[in-house]
Amino acid sequence: MIRNLLLLTALCTIIHGSEHVNSQSRYISSEATSLLHSPTDFVSEPHEYFPAQIRDIVDAANRISPDAIELPNNHSYPVIDISSWMNPSASNTEDRQHVVEQVLAEAISSGSFNFIGHGIEDTLFNRLYSSADSFFSMSLEQKMLYHTGKNIIGYVADRSESVGSVYKSGNSKEQKDLRESYNMLYPPSSEGNFTGPSGFQDAMVEFTEQLLTVEVVLKQIFTAALSSAKGIELPTTYLKDVEEDTTGQLRVSRYTNTPGFEDAIKLLPHSDWGTLTIINSADEGLEEVRDGRWYKVPAKKGELHVNVGEMYAMWSNGLFKNNIHRVSSEAAMDRTSFGYFTSQGTLTSNAGINPICSAGEDPNFLVRQQNLM
Numbered sequence: 001m002i003r004n005l006l007l008l009t010a011l012c013t014i015i016h017g018s019e020h021v022n023s024q025s026r027y028i029s030s031e032a033t034s035l036l037h038s039p040t041d042f043v044s045e046p047h048e049y050f051p052a053q054i055r056d057i058v059d060a061a062n063r064i065s066p067d068a069i070e071l072p073n074n075h076s077y078p079v080i081d082i083s084s085w086m087n088p089s090a091s092n093t094e095d096r097q098h099v100v101e102q103v104l105a106e107a108i109s110s111g112s113f114n115f116i117g118h119g120i121e122d123t124l125f126n127r128l129y130s131s132a133d134s135f136f137s138m139s140l141e142q143k144m145l146y147h148t149g150k151n152i153i154g155y156v157a158d159r160s161e162s163v164g165s166v167y168k169s170g171n172s173k174e175q176k177d178l179r180e181s182y183n184m185l186y187p188p189s190s191e192g193n194f195t196g197p198s199g200f201q202d203a204m205v206e207f208t209e210q211l212l213t214v215e216v217v218l219k220q221i222f223t224a225a226l227s228s229a230k231g232i233e234l235p236t237t238y239l240k241d242v243e244e245d246t247t248g249q250l251r252v253s254r255y256t257n258t259p260g261f262e263d264a265i266k267l268l269p270h271s272d273w274g275t276l277t278i279i280n281s282a283d284e285g286l287e288e289v290r291d292g293r294w295y296k297v298p299a300k301k302g303e304l305h306v307n308v309g310e311m312y313a314m315w316s317n318g319l320f321k322n323n324i325h326r327v328s329s330e331a332a333m334d335r336t337s338f339g340y341f342t343s344q345g346t347l348t349s350n351a352g353i354n355p356i357c358s359a360g361e362d363p364n365f366l367v368r369q370q371n372l373m
Contacts (some may be wrong), residue, residue: 037177043365050310051166054324058167058269059288068287068294068328077298078106083117085217096224104225107316110290111271111308111323112297118214118304119336120207125301128207129282131200132336135182136254146182146194152249154194156181158256164331166270173264179327181253184208190247208250211278211340215248216240218306219342226316239315240333243275248342255285255327255335266335272309275343279305285331289324297325311343314365317355 043049052192071077080102084091106113135143140157148154151161159176169175182200185193186208195201219240227234235241255266266285282301287294297305307323327335355363 014257029303034102046310046314046365048303050273050322053322054166054269054271055193055326057289061114061293064155064293066294068296070296070298071290077295078102078113079303080106080113080115082115082217082221083119084118085221086106086214100203100224100228103221104229107222107225107308107320108229109321110288111313112288112290112306112325114298114300114303114305116303120210120214120302120304122302124207124210125280125282126205127199127203128280128338129301129336131197131203132182132252132254134340135197135200135252136180136334136336145197148192148194151344152183153185153192154183154196156183158258163267163270167268169265169268171259171264174268177268178258178261178264178266179253179255181251183252183294184210184250186247186250204252207338208248208340211248211250214278214304215276215340215342222276222312226319226356229319230356232358234356239275239312243343246343248340249344251339251341253337253339253370255331255337257333263329265326265329266331267326269326271322271324272307272341273311273344274309274341275315277307277309277310277339278340278342279307281305281335281337283319283332283335283337284327285335286337287326287328296328309343315356316356318364 080099082099084095084099090094103113143155144157146155147157158180160180161177162175163177182204183322184196184201184204188195188201188205194352196204216237218234223234223236223239226239269289280301280303281299284296284299286297286299286305288297289295299305307325308320310322312320313322355365357363
């Protein structure tokens with residue numbers, strides 16, 4: 001089974017209605033010691049660019065303060081109601097356009113927001129949390145029966161991976177992620193997938209199937225936002241259609257309260273490499289860089305949170321910002337989160353997209369396809 005980073009070519013697509021004009025991009029050499037950060041610079045090695053970008057932004061935020069704060073009282077955390085897009089027949093164009101404007105404002109600033117109006121019932125959230133609690137409460141020996149040896153499928157034990165290792169920490173306690181997880185590719189029939197305990201498996205599958213509808217709607221909104229910002233016409237389903245048969249991955253994480261590691265950051269700063277990540281957690285602990293410093297992300301069981309990934313940053317030609325986030329040392333004891341990584345499941349074709357540019361805009365990124373086993 002292969003996870004593919006969707007291919008972004010070095011051509012810029014300028015779209016006027018149905019007309020597509022491809023202009024060959026300029027190429028320059030990229031060296032690990034001399035990376036480009038200006039939106040006008042061309043990045044031919046994104047796998048070097050983004051780690052350097054993250055380190056620079058995190059270093060700058062840490063110089064202000066390494067501790068996250070809550071947003072000031074007069075600046076509440078963005079919570080966007082997408083119900084007008086989930087139920088377009090019960091809304092009007094003005095309502096939907098207002099949502100697009102809200103999403104665009106967050107996508108080009110911090111690359112994240114919370115949202116409601118997704119249509120997922122509290123009863124399903126309750127089943128998710130209770131079944132996850134039951135699973136993670138089992139003995140390590142029992143949980144290891146669901147270990148596959150692959151970190152993208154099945155059970156992964158505490159301190160077994162370093163997803164956030166792009167930002168290296170000098171703290172010896174932060175060399176590995178302080179969490180255990182259970183991972184499921186969608187669809188459940190995907191090759192190599194592992195079936196979890198029945199109640200847990202059923203809740204995960206139902207949650208993922210409902211998220212598929214939410215994902216389609218979110219990508220329609222992001223398409224409209226990109227179209228509006230670039231002054232071009234894109235089909236409503238453009239950002240979903242270009243992924244063809246790509247599917248997602250659900251990761252259920254339990255951030256453990258390990259004795260002796262209380263002062264350690266549980267997941268180091270990073271951004272997700274995919275398109276969008278949809279997260280739910282009832283427990284606080286997620287923190288992000290917003291307006292140049294660390295802020296706490298409020299958490300409610302019924303709200304979902306979305307992060308813009310590096311692929312959307314590239315596909316938008318740098319307009320959308322890849323969200324940089326971490327899980328704090330002060331995260332709630334045994335914090336549980338459900339992260340659905342869209343476009344990071346299975347892919348059997350060579351789906352790809354040209355960077356979306358407005359008229360006269362040069363492309364900034366070249367992405368080569370990468371296969372992650």
